[in-house]
Amino acid sequence: MALIEVQDLFYRYKDGTVALRGLSLTIPRGKKVAILGPNGAGKSTLILHLNGIHLPQRGQVLFDGEPVTARNARLLRSKVGLVFQDPDDQVFSATVWEDVAFGPLNMGLEPDEISRRVAAALAAVGMTAYQDKAPYHLSYGQKKRVAIAGILAMDPEVIILDEPVAFLDPQGKDTLFHILDELNARGTTIVIATHDVDLAAEWADQLIVIKDGTCLAQGGPELLTDKQ
Ligand code: ADP
Ligand code: ADP
Numbered sequence: 258m259a260l261i262e263v264q265d266l267f268y269r270y271k272d273g274t275v276a277l278r279g280l281s282l283t284i285p286r287g288k289k290v291a292i293l294g295p296n297g298a299g300k301s302t303l304i305l306h307l308n309g310i311h312l313p314q315r316g317q318v319l320f321d322g323e324p325v326t327a328r329n330a331r332l333l334r335s336k337v338g339l340v341f342q343d344p345d346d347q348v349f350s351a352t353v354w355e356d357v358a359f360g361p362l363n364m365g366l367e368p369d370e371i372s373r374r375v376a377a378a379l380a381a382v383g384m385t386a387y388q389d390k391a392p393y394h395l396s397y398g399q400k401k402r403v404a405i406a407g408i409l410a411m412d413p414e415v416i417i418l419d420e421p422v423a424f425l426d427p428q429g430k431d432t433l434f435h436i437l438d439e440l441n442a443r444g445t446t447i448v449i450a451t452h453d454v455d456l457a458a459e460w461a462d463q464l465i466v467i468k469d470g471t472c473l474a475q476g477g478p479e480l481l482t483d484k485q
Pocket of ligand 1: 296297301342343419420424
C-alpha cells in the first residue's frame with residue numbers, strides 16, 4: 258500500500274483562489290519523491306494537506322490507507338514532518354537544543370527519551386556543536402538543518418521539504434542532500450516540493466509533476482529525460 262494517496266483533492270482559499278482542482282497522486286513508501294511544478298502550481302497547498310494542516314474540502318488524503326480527518330490530523334503531524342521553505346518560520350527557541358526538543362516535548366515524551374532524540378537528531382544534521390547556541394546567530398543553511406533536526410526528533414515516517422534549497426549556497430545544498438539521502442537510506446520517505454527541474458531530475462527516484470492544481474504526470478526520472 259502507498260504511504261500517502263491523494264484522491265481528487267480540491268481546495269479553494271477564502272478569497273476564491275482555487276489552488277487544487279481534482280489533484281490525485283501517490284507517495285510511495287521509502288522513496289525520494291519530488292513534487293515538481295512552477296510557482297503557484299499548488300505545491301505548498303498540497304503539502305499542507307499531507308500533514309493535516311489543511312483538510313480536504315473535496316476528495317481525500319489517505320495515510321496508510323486511513324482518510325485524514327479533523328480527528329486524526331494531530332497524530333498525522335507527528336508522522337509527517339514538514340520543513341517550511343523559510344527556517345525562520347519554524348526555528349524560534351532560545352537555543353538550538355530547546356528548538357529541537359520542542360516537538361518531542363509537545364508529544365508528551367519522557368525527558369530521557371527527549372534527550373536521546375534531540376541528541377540523535379542534532380548528530381544526524383551535523384549540528385551537535387551548536388546545541389547551546391541561539392538559532393538567531395546561525396547561518397541560513399544551519400537554521401535549515403536545525404529545522405530538519407526538530408522534525409527528525411519527532412521520528413516521522415515521512416519528511417516533506419518545501420523548496421529545500423532556496424537561498425542555500427552550493428555547499429549548503431550538498432550538505433542538505435547528503436543528510437536527506439542518509440535519512441532515506443535508513444527508511445524515511447523523503448518528499449521535496451520544488452520548481453527546479455534539474456534538482457528534481459538529479460535527486461528524485463519518483464517524480465510528481467503538478468500544474469494549476471492538478472497532476473500532469475507521475476513516474477520515475479525517465480519522465481523528464483524522455484521529453485528532452
Ligand atoms: P511558494 O508559495 O512558492 O512556496 P513562498 O510564499 O514561500 O513561495 O515565497 C514566495 C517568495 O518569497 C519566494 O519565491 C521568494 O522569492 C521570497 N522569499 C521567501 N522566503 C524568503 C527568505 N527567507 N528570504 C528572501 N526571500 C524569501
Ligand atoms: P506553489 O507552492 O506551487 O507555489 P501554492 O500552493 O503556494 O503553490 O499556491 C497555489 C495557488 O493558491 C496560487 O494561485 C496562490 O496564489 C494561491 N494561494 C496560496 N496561498 C494562498 C492564500 N493563503 N490565500 C489565497 N490564495 C493562496
